[in-house]
Amino acid sequence: MSDPCFFAPFEPVALATVAEWVTGDLPRGGGEVQVSGVAPLEDASAGDIVFFDNPKYLPVLATTSATACIVARKHADKVPEGVVPLVADQPYKAWAQLLARLYPASMRPVALEGTASGISPHARIDASARLEAGVVVEAGAVVGPEAEIGSGTRIQANAVIGAGVRIGRDCTVGANAVLQHTLVGDRVILHPGVCTGQDGFGFAMGPGGHLKVPQIGRVIIQNDVEIGANTTVDRGANRDTIIGEGTKIDNQVQIGHNVVIGRHCVIVSQVGISGSATLEDYVALGGQTGVRGHVTIGMGAQIAAVSVVEADVPAGARYGGVPAKPVKVWFREIMTLAKLAERGAGSARDKD
Known part of the structure; x- marks a missing residue:
C-alpha cells in the first residue's frame, strides 16, 4: 500500500x-x-x-x-x-x-471530489436558488428553492441546503451536512455530518399521549464559527437558536432549541445543551458536560469535563462536578470522600 x-x-x-x-x-x-x-x-x-x-x-x-x-x-x-x-x-x-x-x-476542509470550481454536473440546484460567482458545489449536493450562497463557499459532496437557507461568503459545508431553517454568516466551517435547523425536541406530555409542539424558530450561525462533525443544532421553538461569532464547537455536540451561545465560546465533544439555556461570551465547556435547560452560564465561566450544570453559573467562575459547583468546593468534596474511603478500608483491614 x-x-x-x-x-x-x-x-x-x-x-x-x-x-x-x-x-x-x-x-x-x-x-x-x-x-x-x-x-x-x-x-x-x-x-x-x-x-x-x-x-x-x-x-x-x-x-x-x-x-x-x-x-x-x-x-x-x-x-x-x-x-x-x-x-x-x-x-x-x-x-x-x-x-x-x-x-x-x-x-479549511479540502475538496472531496474533483470539482475545483463551479457546480458539479452531478449536483442538484433548484432553479430559484441564488449562488454568487465563485461558489463550488460538489457531486451529490442538493441546494433547495430560494436558498442563497455567497461567493467563495464550498458545498461538499452529498450536503443538503434546504429551502430558503442563507449561507455567507467563504464558508465550507461538509459532506453529508444538512442545513434547514438556518442563516449562516461568513467564514463559517461546518464539518461532515453537521445538522442544523431540524425540529427541537418539544412535546406537551400527558397521560393520553405527547402532543408535538410546532418549532417555528430558526438557527442563526454568526461569522467565523466552526462546528465539528456530527454535531446537531435544533431550530428554535418560538425564538431563534443562536451561535455567536467566533465560537468553536467540537464533534458530536447536541444544542437544543432556543439555546443562545455567545461569542468566542469553546464547546468540547459530546456536550449536551438543553433548550433555552444561555452561554454568555467566552464560556468554555469541557467534554461530556450536560447543561440543563433555562440556565445561564456567565461570561468567561469554565465548566470542567463530565460535569452537569443544573443552576446558573456566575461570570468568570470555574465549576465542575455533578451537580456542578465551584471547583474549590468540588475538590474538597473529592478529597473528603477519598479520606472516608481510606478510613473505611483501614477499618476493614483492622477487623481482618
Missing part, C-alpha cells in the same frame, strides 16, 4: 523568517538556519522544527533531535545544545501561526 502525504511539503524556510511570522526572537542566533519539516518532540530529526509548552515533557525536550524549537523564555535554557531555541510569548499560539503559514490548505 502506498503512503500518501495529504498536505504538500513546504519549501525550506529560514528561522529568521519564522521568528518574524510568530513575533519571536532567537536568543542564541541561528537566523540563517533553515527548517524543512515539522514534527513532535520525540519524533523530530534534523531539519524539523518543534514546539515545547508543557513542563511534563522536559525529559523529551532534552533528547529531541530537532533543528529548532519554539519555546517560552522561561524554558529557553532547557533547549539542548545543537537545537536552536525560538522564544515566543505563547509557544502553542506561535506553533498554530507557523502551521497556518506552512500548510494554508489545512485551514
Whole structure:
C-alpha cells in the first residue's frame, strides 16, 4: 500500500523568517538556519522544527533531535545544545501561526471530489436558488428553492441546503451536512455530518399521549464559527437558536432549541445543551458536560469535563462536578470522600 502525504511539503524556510511570522526572537542566533519539516518532540530529526509548552515533557525536550524549537523564555535554557531555541510569548499560539503559514490548505476542509470550481454536473440546484460567482458545489449536493450562497463557499459532496437557507461568503459545508431553517454568516466551517435547523425536541406530555409542539424558530450561525462533525443544532421553538461569532464547537455536540451561545465560546465533544439555556461570551465547556435547560452560564465561566450544570453559573467562575459547583468546593468534596474511603478500608483491614 502506498503512503500518501495529504498536505504538500513546504519549501525550506529560514528561522529568521519564522521568528518574524510568530513575533519571536532567537536568543542564541541561528537566523540563517533553515527548517524543512515539522514534527513532535520525540519524533523530530534534523531539519524539523518543534514546539515545547508543557513542563511534563522536559525529559523529551532534552533528547529531541530537532533543528529548532519554539519555546517560552522561561524554558529557553532547557533547549539542548545543537537545537536552536525560538522564544515566543505563547509557544502553542506561535506553533498554530507557523502551521497556518506552512500548510494554508489545512485551514479549511479540502475538496472531496474533483470539482475545483463551479457546480458539479452531478449536483442538484433548484432553479430559484441564488449562488454568487465563485461558489463550488460538489457531486451529490442538493441546494433547495430560494436558498442563497455567497461567493467563495464550498458545498461538499452529498450536503443538503434546504429551502430558503442563507449561507455567507467563504464558508465550507461538509459532506453529508444538512442545513434547514438556518442563516449562516461568513467564514463559517461546518464539518461532515453537521445538522442544523431540524425540529427541537418539544412535546406537551400527558397521560393520553405527547402532543408535538410546532418549532417555528430558526438557527442563526454568526461569522467565523466552526462546528465539528456530527454535531446537531435544533431550530428554535418560538425564538431563534443562536451561535455567536467566533465560537468553536467540537464533534458530536447536541444544542437544543432556543439555546443562545455567545461569542468566542469553546464547546468540547459530546456536550449536551438543553433548550433555552444561555452561554454568555467566552464560556468554555469541557467534554461530556450536560447543561440543563433555562440556565445561564456567565461570561468567561469554565465548566470542567463530565460535569452537569443544573443552576446558573456566575461570570468568570470555574465549576465542575455533578451537580456542578465551584471547583474549590468540588475538590474538597473529592478529597473528603477519598479520606472516608481510606478510613473505611483501614477499618476493614483492622477487623481482618
